[in-house]
Amino acid sequence: MRVYVLSDSKDAKRFFQKIGRLKGFELLFLPIADCRKVVKKNDKPTLLYLDITTLSRADRNKHLRLLSAADNLEFGILDPKGTVDDAASLIHQGAFDYVGKSLWKDGFGATRFKQAVGYTSYDVEDGGAGREAGAAVPTVDDWSRIVPGMLYTFCFMFFELDLDDDWRKKSGKAHLDRVTSALEMHLQRVVGPANGRLWIWGEYGGVILFPFDGRSCDPILLCYRLMLNRTIISAEDYHFGTLLSYRVALHIGTTTYQPRGSTGTIISDTVNFVFHLGHGFAERGNFYLTSAVHPYVPEGLEDSFVQCGVFEGIEVFRMRRRVR
Amino acid sequence: MRSPNSLANLCVHALAESIDSRTMIGIANELMPNYDVYARTGFRQSMVIPSRDMAQQIVADIVAQDRMLDLISALIAIQESGHMGRTYSIPRLRALVQELFEQGYVYDTENGVFVENPQVRKSRNWGTLTAGREYTMAFLRLDIVKNSQLVRTNSDSVIRKAYAHLRDLVVSATEKRNGRVWHWEGDGGLCAFFIADKHQRAALAALEIIHELDIYNKVACSLSSPLKVRIAVHGGPCEYSDNMETVTKNETLKRLREMEEDYTQPQTVTISSVVKVMLDDVVSNEFLPVNHNPEGRYYNYALKWEQ
Numbered sequence: 001m002r003v004y005v006l007s008d009s010k011d012a013k014r015f016f017q018k019i020g021r022l023k024g025f026e027l028l029f030l031p032i033a034d035c036r037k038v039v040k041k042n043d044k045p046t047l048l049y050l051d052i053t054t055l056s057r058a059d060r061n062k063h064l065r066l067l068s069a070a071d072n073l074e075f076g077i078l079d080p081k082g083t084v085d086d087a088a089s090l091i092h093q094g095a096f097d098y099v100g101k102s103l104w105k106d107g108f109g110a111t112r113f114k115q116a117v118g119y120t121s122y123d124v125e126d127g128g129a130g131r132e133a134g135a136a137v138p139t140v141d142d143w144s145r146i147v148p149g150m151l152y153t154f155c156f157m158f159f160e161l162d163l164d165d166d167w168r169k170k171s172g173k174a175h176l177d178r179v180t181s182a183l184e185m186h187l188q189r190v191v192g193p194a195n196g197r198l199w200i201w202g203e204y205g206g207v208i209l210f211p212f213d214g215r216s217c218d219p220i221l222l223c224y225r226l227m228l229n230r231t232i233i234s235a236e237d238y239h240f241g242t243l244l245s246y247r248v249a250l251h252i253g254t255t256t257y258q259p260r261g262s263t264g265t266i267i268s269d270t271v272n273f274v275f276h277l278g279h280g281f282a283e284r285g286n287f288y289l290t291s292a293v294h295p296y297v298p299e300g301l302e303d304s305f306v307q308c309g310v311f312e313g314i315e316v317f318r319m320r321r322r323v324r
Numbered sequence: 325m326r327s328p329n330s331l332a333n334l335c336v337h338a339l340a341e342s343i344d345s346r347t348m349i350g351i352a353n354e355l356m357p358n359y360d361v362y363a364r365t366g367f368r369q370s371m372v373i374p375s376r377d378m379a380q381q382i383v384a385d386i387v388a389q390d391r392m393l394d395l396i397s398a399l400i401a402i403q404e405s406g407h408m409g410r411t412y413s414i415p416r417l418r419a420l421v422q423e424l425f426e427q428g429y430v431y432d433t434e435n436g437v438f439v440e441n442p443q444v445r446k447s448r449n450w451g452t453l454t455a456g457r458e459y460t461m462a463f464l465r466l467d468i469v470k471n472s473q474l475v476r477t478n479s480d481s482v483i484r485k486a487y488a489h490l491r492d493l494v495v496s497a498t499e500k501r502n503g504r505v506w507h508w509e510g511d512g513g514l515c516a517f518f519i520a521d522k523h524q525r526a527a528l529a530a531l532e533i534i535h536e537l538d539i540y541n542k543v544a545c546s547l548s549s550p551l552k553v554r555i556a557v558h559g560g561p562c563e564y565s566d567n568m569e570t571v572t573k574n575e576t577l578k579r580l581r582e583m584e585e586d587y588t589q590p591q592t593v594t595i596s597s598v599v600k601v602m603l604d605d606v607v608s609n610e611f612l613p614v615n616h617n618p619e620g621r622y623y624n625y626a627l628k629w630e631q
Contacts, residue, residue: 130614177521221543222538224539225535225539228533228535228538228539229532229535230609231531231606231607232528232531232532232535234606235524235528235604235606235607236528241604241605241606242606243606243609298542298543299543300542300543300544301539301543304542304629320629320630321629321630322627322628322629322630323628323629324612324628
């Protein structure tokens, strides 16, 4: 289930840090100004926390009216400065949760969050998931436990070489074949040790699947290295005498699993989103990750990613670029 | 290396069946200066030594002097380029190469020598360098920045862990490119590269060390300040020795030291123009001229990020 956090405070991420690691919940951080947009576009069961710190009393009431009238949406209130005298009145206006000053200071644990979600119409244990089939989505870290036809949570890695049309037209088939085969061999070698498998694959890229256990997300460092070592990879793994450029994007979501080559019948929001993100949003030579992945960025590496916008309602981060 | 009888027999056949006596004596003299095949065989100078007898004696003496790899390398060179203007087709050469491969040696076309197959064993001299002989090599020198300060301000266990990590990282980046860590002390080390594309291998190992250390400093380093290194890469002639003191007196290594100490900023790599011209464009373009260096001899790589 998507959990939107509408706040202009940098502390919001810290506060929700533990929640981001709960299976079945996908955290999305947006500015308060996007509230109307979220409500308008929302068509799935969603939780939303609104930070009222910077809102005037009139604005606060306006937002509460908007949220309580929204379909498929349950909302909670964040009040880090404890400005609300009568918290119960917020519940009366439709809120399912209230985070006051002291709770804000202590941080939000999984138990407290699940208790609050228990007051909504959503099922706590499956994270309200059911985005694909309305069933709980298991997280596994082992391919041997993944059965074709079943729904699982995966980390999806989009990878594609940035090739100019002109270059493609001018290159002979034999050369293009060498490029595609070198690409596939290289990626197999890189993602294999991290438990990744090339899945929906085209000539110059596609989607790689990593089983996701809800605890950590190893593909982040793997992709970070792919970007960092572009020169080394171009010289040692491809041997074409040119500096390769590629786009990479990571997202965590669910899909029914089918083996490579038998994926034609899969209908999945997540898979569509990942391809849209890679083809429609990602720019040449960059690495992106979504807000579903961001909470798993290893400590110390957070500063290497910058917010770069919202795509199809999901916040996206970009790895800082190398400069000379 | 241990030369089995099968290898010696193959060599005798290869020599006797394809190379005339005069050329055989020439090859033997190149490998064993002042070699006198008549004295060794007991034949008088006025007599013609049968090819097979001569080949057997030369191969026996080559084996005794542990120069079998050099003899087979010489045969490959003769097959490819001829000898004294004459071409030769040497039989059983493929079988000889195969035999050596099974013993853990592969042929390095750039240097024209057999070296250890790194998947079989990794010794300091690649199984082929001989003490006292000069070779063209590439070197990577690494030094930990402010080592004494780090040692003073961190506990022993934290320092040990961080330095062990760095060493593993250097060994991995070097050995995966068939280089060798020749020397490692508390505050840095020296790595040597000899096989084909040695300059590029050394430069790429240096980049990988800088990159991996950047990740380590961000996500795993427990030191009170980041672990930083200065790396220099240079290439040139060097007389091989098992003794590091002898090696470091070499001019190539003296210049390498100067590059690292005087022209390299923390967390950067400096290469010499000798190395730069040997790199592929993809790699070479990463290095920019170092300011204030005499005659523009040095180039530098630094990992910088957008703000």
